[in-house]
Amino acid sequence: MRIVFVSNVVYPFVTGGAEKRIYEIATRLASSGHEITIYGRHFWDGPEEMEYDGMTLRAVSPEREIYDGERRSISEALEFSKDLVVPLRRHIDEHDIVVASVFPFFPVLSSKLATVLTDTPLITTWHEVWRSYWDGYLGTLAPFGKAIEHITARTPQYPIAVSGITADRLAEIGPPRENIAVVPNGIDAAQIQRVSPATDGFDILFAGRLISDKNVDILLEAFDRVASRFDATLGIIGDGPESETLRAKATNLTHSDRVTFLGFLDEYEDVLAHMHAADIFASPSTREGFGITYAEAMAADCTVIAADHPESAASEVIGEGGYLASPTVEGVADALERALNGERPAQAPTERAKKFDWDNVAKRAETVYQRTL
Known part of the structure; x- marks a missing residue:
């Protein structure tokens, strides 16, 4: 053709x-x-x-x-x-x-x-x-x-x-x-899998534009509820109009010292390196036409937590390779707790990622x- x-x-x-x-x-x-x-x-x-x-x-x-x-x-x-x-x-x-x-x-x-x-x-x-x-x-x-x-x-x-x-x-x-x-x-699954984990990684990772639809504020509160029980850390990659508001909110958390804002990372492989270092990738976004970061995180063998919402295609992407949560503090906190306890999805995330x-x-x-x- x-x-x-x-x-x-x-x-x-x-x-x-x-x-x-x-x-x-x-x-x-x-x-x-x-x-x-x-x-x-x-x-x-x-x-x-x-x-x-x-x-x-x-x-x-x-x-x-x-x-x-x-x-x-x-x-x-x-x-x-x-x-x-x-x-x-x-x-x-x-x-x-x-x-x-x-x-x-x-x-x-x-x-x-x-x-x-x-x-x-x-x-x-x-x-x-x-x-x-x-x-x-x-x-x-x-x-x-x-x-x-x-x-x-x-x-x-x-x-x-x-x-x-x-x-x-x-x-x-x-x-x-x-x-x-x-x-x-x-995604280029082979490229993702070749990347070495970041040496300064986090237990839980978010990567995306900091806008209201991404619900990073919900993720911050949910993380604060479970952080101490699991000695967990959270890394936030990205920038956007909600950046200052979210940073201010994080300083008021009980476990604010466990949250790090990395800003926008110029190198794609730096983002992948943090995905490899993380156990969990969490993005409770309620508006996703597709959601490429979910596929990338699964290829890096993260347990993915996404929002169960009619305006999000997350369920199509992660299938049984991750968890869907209600886009509420309680829903996300419950999903984080399951994943931090070591519970793994029904389908291996790396296997699910091959589809994409x-x-x-x-x-x-x-x-x-x-x-x-």
Whole structure:
């Protein structure tokens, strides 16, 4: 197959979950003999079109900052979408399928415009469906975000969701559920397992963005209830708008001396090293379109504790390789106590993690891509 991926940002020149997914799937498909082209912004050094890791990178728009403060830049997304249409249309006969990442929506609409009156299928990858989350993200502009999300969902496409819960949410505003394929996000299990444990690790670890949905405040209180009985320590990796509030809350805990905030770690392998050192990975987040840290922690042989919540795909990821807890202080404390007592999940976490290895994910994606033809 001759496959196009559309993404304004391109891994590894810009690092993020959506662009890493494209890179991991695309490089494996290229190794299998497929012809891969990525249309994006010119974030790399070198000519606008060049070969890289078996793929063709084609810049259709110049490098530009993609964030405006804490939020993705709307003007950036509009500019990239405008710049995409003509080059993609000009080369459309050279491609069999077009795969576009949904967020920030506008490139999907441009990709559809470029494929109109052709037989080239448009495949979309939905990492999340925001719905009411737009209210907190855009404030007074939330209706605009909701409208674009609905328009994108109803655009003719072959949708892929990264989890069943994301597929269910998408079906509420767009295509029928039976028309939505599920291909999860992935991990490099071998890379994770090669990392040595951190020498200054913790018994319990959290890693993620410090925002209210992650419920780190609940984790702190739950940990405080069980810490003394097990002589346990807690490490918090990450940064975000809740950072100062959470640090202040931690100082008021009875066992504040057992909690360490490490901030954002620049090196991915440093995060993995702390996962290897920990016995438990706890993240009672109530909003997860997938939850890649759960898969990473299982590959590092952590007992994972996640929230049992209708807005979280955690149950799909951890299966029987971890524990689900009510996102309350009591629920998380009970789960921590079970794990600290040495109780292990029904399925070995490392075995569960194999399901999400990029080799397996790429094969599932390839099957869906072929089906659209």
